[in-house]
Each structure stands twice: as C-alpha cells, then as structure tokens.
Amino acid sequence: MPRPTTSILMPIYNAQDTLARSVGSVLGQSRDDWELLLVEDGSRDASPALAADLAARDPRVRLLVPGGNHGAAAARNHGLSQARGRYIAFLDADDRWHPDKLARQLAFMQENQIGLSYTSYARLTPDDKLIARETAPARLDYKSMLGPNRMGCLTVIYDSHRFSGPQPMPDLPLQHDYALWLRLLRLGGPAFGLDETLAYFRVGVGTLSGSKRRAVRDIWKVWRKEEGLSRAQSLAAFARYAGHSLRHRVFQRPDPSGLTFGDDTESSPEQPPSPRRG
Template sequence: MNQGYKADLVSIIMPTYNSSKVLKESIVSIQQQSYREWELLVVDDCSKDDTRDMLHEFAKCDKRIKLVLLAKNHGSGFARNEGLSLARGRFVGFLDSDDMWHPEKLEKQLAFMKEQNCGFSFTAYHVFDKEPTVVKRTVRVPEKINYRQLLKNTIIGCLTVVIDREKVGDFRMPLLRARQDTATWLTILKKQKYAYGMAEPLAYYRVSEASLSSNKWKMLQKNWQMYRKHEGLSLIYASYVFSCYVGNALWKRRRQIG
C-alpha cells in the first residue's frame, strides 16, 4: 500500500492526439463534475494540429489541469503510462479526448466503490456519434466480472473505469497499439477477484460509422494477439474465449437501447 497517494484525489488520465475538434467537450465534462477533488493529467502524443494551443489555454485557467507534451508519437498506452507515473491521487480514472462524462460520474462512482468496498469499478455507458444527447445505444454491464469472464467479453469501457490504488496497487498499461486497456484489466483481475459494475450509464463514448467499419476486423486480430501473446493462452483455450468474445460483441451490437 502506497501511503503517498492523496486520499480523496482522483487522477484523471487523458491521452490526446490531434483532438482539437472534440477536446473542449471532453475537458469541460470533467470541469463540470460535482466531485471537485480531481487532477487532469493530459498527455499529448505529439499532435500536429492546434491541440497543444488549446491545452495551454485550459491549463492557464484551471490549475488542476497538468500537461505532459511528448516529443514523439508513441501510442495511447505509452501516453497513459506517462500520466500514471505522475498521478498523485489514490483513485485513477481514464477519459479519452473525444469522450465525455456525466456530471455526477465521479461522485456516484466513488460512493459506489465505498459501498462495495472494492478497488476496481466500471459503469454502463452511452454510445453516440455527433451529439451526446442523441444516444445510438447503451452498453449495459454486469454487477461484477472476473478474469475468465472478461476474457470472453471485453465489456469494460476504459472511459468508465475508476481504480483505487490503495487496494489494487500501482499499475501500468502494456505497450500495445490496441487493447492495452483490456490487457490492463486482465492483469489486475489476476490479483483482484472481481471488478464491480454500476448499472447507471455515466459516460459517453463517441463513435463514427467510418471508424466502426474500417477497424472492425483489425480489432478482432488485435484481440486474438492479446490472447496469445500478452495473456499466453493456449491455442485451444484462446480459440474458445475468442469465439465467446465474437458472440458477445455481435449480441452487444444488436441490442440497440435508446
């Protein structure tokens, strides 16, 4: 247990890369949190647009926003790890620069974690395209999930996670170009029995039709590589959990809840 963490502080890790068109909405959704004890660690992964100019303006006006400006593009896993290495809070959350939070997310989730006495929590979330008020579907989550269950169903949205480092311990993300978040949750669940899910949707995940169609097959391949290389699963067991994952993904997409 690290006694150096600031007890009530939530450290929010946000990687950015060419995010100027959507960045403001994401940061404002953090600033509007009813829970005020937070710091935002924004790690810019060598953006080429005016993202950094926007970040400097935000940081000037809000001392809780801290910037890390990388000289070379490394990917979101590396960027998140840079943020984690500087995080001072007992609690850690994640928000990508194109996603958003409900104003009461942190307040409600921390209360839930206290009630459950858990170190790892996640929530349901809405999926939207252009406007968060126009929900395309809602991703529902189980009350709890363990390591073997998560292998079959990558249901934990990175934007919804809060981790209590006094219970879980310090951690880093593996340097994968995709699925580094799920690989991290799997590593934590090898030591923690369960991650606990909140039924209430408290985050908004942005998608576009272009990204969905172009990345679908790549993500399947990345998931397979994660099973075999990062988790070291046998060919037979990897095939089994992969088929479960595909089935769950198809079911999740068909379950359109407005």
C-alpha cells in the same frame, strides 16, 4: 495544493474539435478532489495550444508533453507516471462524463470496499444522437472477461492501493485497456459495475474494417502473449467474443426516438438528468 483523490488520464491526439467539451465534463464534476493529466501525443492540429490554454485556467489540469507520437497506451502510461491520486480513471479527448460520475462511482467503491469498478454508458454518434446504452454487468471476474471486453475504458476507476500501486497498460495499438483489466482481475479479484449511465462515448466517423481486424489481432495477442492462454483456450475466448459482437450488431441499432445529448437539449451531459439506472 492538496493531493488529489483521483487522477484522470486523458491522451490527446488531433482532438481540437472535442477537447474542450471533454475537459469541461471533468471541470463540471460535483466532486472536485481530482487532477486531470492531459498528455499531448504529437497532435498536428490546434490541440496543443488548446490544451495549454485549458491547463492554464485551472491548477488541477496538468499538461504533459513527452514529445512525438507514441499512441494512446504510451500516453496514458506517461500520465500514470506523473499521477498523484490514489484512484486512477480514464477519459479520452472526445468522450464525456456525467457531472456526478466521480461522486457516485467513488461512493459506490468506498461504501462496498471495491478495488475495480465500471459503470453503464451511452454510445453517441458524432452529432450526439444516441446509438445505444451499454449496461454495466453487476460483476465481472477473470473468467467472464475472457471474451468480450465488457468494461468501457471511459467508465473504469481502480484503487491503486489495492494493486500494489498504479498499473501501466501493455504497449499495444488496440486492446491495451482490455489487457490491463485482465491483469487487474488476476491481481485483485472481481470488478463490480454501477448500473447508472455516467459516461458518454463518442463513436468515431467511419470506423474501418481494418481497425476491426487490428482489434481482433490485438485481442488474440492479449490472450496468447499477455495472459499465456493455450490455443484452445484462446479459441474458446474468441468464440465468446465473436458471439457477443454479433449480438451487439443485431440488437443495438440507432435509437428510433432520435434522442440527442447535445448542448441545447434537456439530456445534455452538461445539463443532465439524474443518472439513469438500468
């Protein structure tokens, strides 16, 4: 089997209701030179059997079972250790991609000699109602990322050849992706955004305030411990983070049109329109 161009890392934990659609969005890519690494992280539902069945159907899909439950960062890192592709991409087991995501984004990177990129994406409710579109900034550097994380994990692709090989995520419960983006920006310069809606993020049911507090705690750890920022620098970054979060809550309400992205609509990720720009 030829070496894949892109390795896609997908941690799995209790995802029996969404896994098939997420994997299906990869199988449906218009560009087919990829491998999908499913990392089973100790699920207690039917996910392991479902993942095994999906992997048995296509040799590009590989199931990895390291054993136990170690969290998303450890699962992604385990997948990364087995990755064979030059480009590294990320997709969770409840999110989806537009069929042209890999084709459009890799062309964008290769034509412009970009090492780290991200795209715009849609935030959806569990029943596929559009909450908001997250627009990709044209360019992000290290300084501009000291604050809110403007790079959606499900949209990011990086060229491992530009960063001395694959780069693992720090072992944090939350914000491990953000910590990796900061490291990549330090190592390889700015990241560039493709303003096309090429991914669909499913917002979980009942996000708890405790999770938000843990996210703030972990982002503080990223600044202070991973990046070695002073307390004053971290407070300045937190002010930018808090300001962005407030604006996000005020201005991003559910779309009043009731637009859905389900299986039987014209805007379905499985039967989508052309990628939306802007």
